[in-house]
Amino acid sequence: MKEIFRYHTVFGALWMNKARRKTLAQIQATGKQHNLKRSLGATQLLLLGVGTAIGAGVYVITGTAAAEYAGPSVLLSFLIAAAACLFAALCYGELASTFPVSGSAYSYAYLSMGERMAWVIGWLLLLEYGVAGTAVAAGFSGYLTSLLENFNIHLPAIITQTTFQSIPHSTSGLLSFHHNINLPGLLVMLFISLILIRGIEAVARFNTTFVCIKIAVLALFVAIGVFYISPANWHPFIPPSQGNFHFGIAGIFRAASIIFFAYGGFETVSTAAAEARNPTRDVPIGIIGSLVICTIVYVTVAAVLLGVAPYHLLDRADPLAVATMLIHKPWLALLINAGATIGLFSVLIGLLYAISRMVHAISHDGLLPRVFSIIHPQFKTPWLATILLGLLMGVMSATMPIALLGDLLCIGTTLAFAMVCFTVIWQRNQDPKAHRPFQVPLGAIYIRGIWLGITPLLGIFFCLCMLIPLGLNIIRSTLNGNLIPLLFFIIYAALGVCTYLFYGRHNSTMNQKSPHHPHNHHS
Template sequence: MSLGSRIFQRERLDRYLETDKKFIKTMSAFDLIALGIGAVIGTGIFILPGTVAATKAGPGIILSFIVAAIVCSTSAMCYAEFASALPVAGSAYSYGNLVFGEVIGWVLGWALILEYVLAVAAVSSAWGAYFQSFLTGFHIGFPKAISGPFVPSQGTYGNLIAIIIVILISWMLNHGMRSSVRLNNFIVVVKIGIILLFILVGAFYVKPTNWHPFLPFGWVGGTHGGVLGGAAAVFFAYLGFDAVSSSAAEVKNPKKNMPIGIIGTLIVATILYVGVSVVLTGMVSYTKLDVADPVAFALQFVKLNWVAGIISLGALAGMFTMMVTMTYSSSRLIYSIGRDGLLPHFLGKLDKHGSPRNSLVTITIVIAFMGGFVPLDQLTNLVNIGTLIAFLFVSFGIIPLRRNKEIQNHHGYQVPWYPILPIISGLLCLVMLSQLQAETWIASGIWFVFGLAIYFGYGVRHSQMNRS
């Protein structure tokens, strides 16, 4: 068999289902929505509505979040069909293997590794800084030497809190998925409660005059961007719902529950983002919201300092649940690639409790190292490109999925208006990719060249498909 034929071989669904049947199916639709909200709703909900309103859209930020949700929903529906038709671990990596071929699956898996690892590492670093700030309020100090990345010239040699929180989350996930899901669900409920507290209390301080003019920069507002410019800026606030699809092998009745989990996440997130935007821009003129912490600023502006303190707990909870979801998803992704032999085989093994412990420990070490020692300020944009590449292939992948004889008539959720909506979704992803900076493309290009070197140097020779 030629090299071209080998790398474009498509995996068989029955082999994936047979391999993944050792996972214990414990997750419900509610668990999936909580997992998704944990990833999507982070500290951004307390920052983006204010800063984007001030710099791009004015009170029209309310419409910006709705437009961004509509754009994101096209990809969400494509993910929902894949997760319903192919209830296997690995998300877009496994989907790519099944409908495009092994090399495309590898590229998507490599893109998702970039997304998950950088996202958790960056947030763990931010969580450490936020937690230190929280402790300072109680007059508890923290040595500077262990409170930042390895930058000796600035007197920091590692972020100990970031390392500890990553290890703690990994220990929790390894302790058992059922108990981890319960804790995640509880923290997500607390987080939503804090957001609703802001919306309900803040509503009493809304002044409709602050919404006038509602569209100061119009729909497309020149140097500011207007509503559509604001939508492009907040689009990335919704990213993370794709992590839900990684859990398909551990879900009860995945044909029904996976679409509910993915689409339900997007609906709840949209309601919360829009609610915060409405109240925030009603409490304070949008011209005053270009600050680092606009929600806390608005609460202090109306003398509600006690609520501002609670919001800081909401921010910590938001970052915590995001790290839980992304660490969980990354361990399932690494397991899937190891299962197929493209990474060392020990990563694709499950322990006696049906948990991919080896892949979880491995990814924890990588994330803890990056979050604790590597300055990530210039790398976080790579999270966006990894996500959008996966969205792109999943969107266009609906077409070969429908034509796949092994999977045809899967009787699960199907994207409406086929093939128009999947094509529109793919084109929208291309538009978003075109908005990323040249530096992001160069850095990601280096990452993908490194990934292809691993694939052709190791993966092709050890692939389970090539062995069989």
């Protein structure tokens, strides 16, 4: 049956003779060698996921998705994106309970698709986390600047705007150079690096406090805003289509593909598996629980926001501020601004945490230089990786207009989610008797003896639904002359290929001749 599954899988046929796959035993052995400190419980993992997911999605993306693509029907977009994420989250839950190691989709791909595909997924995820963190740092800088202005503290443009800026009304994506640097974006990333180095307990305490504050602020907005809802603002619920994914049914799916990326914070929990006290039980709770909480928060806040403010007014960086102006409560606007600043800070903690653990896992396997997996003797954290990544993301935030990269960056996350769903199918057929503390629901169909789970199949289907509008938008943008996102991606992909060919392939722990092979080198 295993042979049938191998030969009947497109990827299996392509990679069967060449892929260096890890076995279940190797994956589990890796989890025991990492030297990270296991100190996170289910509640802390849940709050880590919530802290990373509730940020730009609720404070920024809701307004853009409603004003540009879906109108009031953006509520359906949230539910479609949540459904897509839920199937992926259930698959993450099964794999995380079976293989409690850091590295998330990268480690799972190593198991199902082999080393090369694991490298591709890992490289894409580093781009996702890195640019998402850079973009959130820029958003944090904007909210902080706005918050300080409420107290008559005006930061000059020279320290709040990026060095390179998009030329207004230019479709070619050209940049202009200015003698500016976004200093708050740089400083916040360095500050968070120092927090993360101190250890996961300090991170969990910071995160718990910030998550409680931002959810309390959003709850206050809902509690007050509900009395100012005008049902007329919800009509027409699905505005008539204007073509190019603007409104109509196509607009709902286009908005869902943008929002889908905002839900991705739940994946951060799977990168924390190596630091969870009881990962087989707590990681699935953290992943699925954080997604459920985020869905409830997103839909509730969006419903009130669109009831208070007409959707066409919301295409701006701070849509909640529009609603607070309409209900004439300046003190609430100040609170929401403070909540957004704190909220984005906790998102940055989660993103930098996730990327540092991802890099640690890849380095531990020998595919990146060993310096990235050096653990601090006292704090038990990958401290060099954390500092270097924080500095890199800070410098990018200080100099580059990240909005340029747009949809391109959502594609890696979507592919990673699809890969995780595929890995569940692969692993169920490769090792059907393995102990799985958490299993995906909804059962399976069998074709020629091959197990095809309904949940992972639906996860792959929804990921494809998210990919189509993203891909079409990138093609249209490129044809209009905006070549920068595509060029950036080509350069990044080329760098990834070269890194693997000239370094990772030779230094991999799967390579018997590698100096990092477990028999030759003790971690």
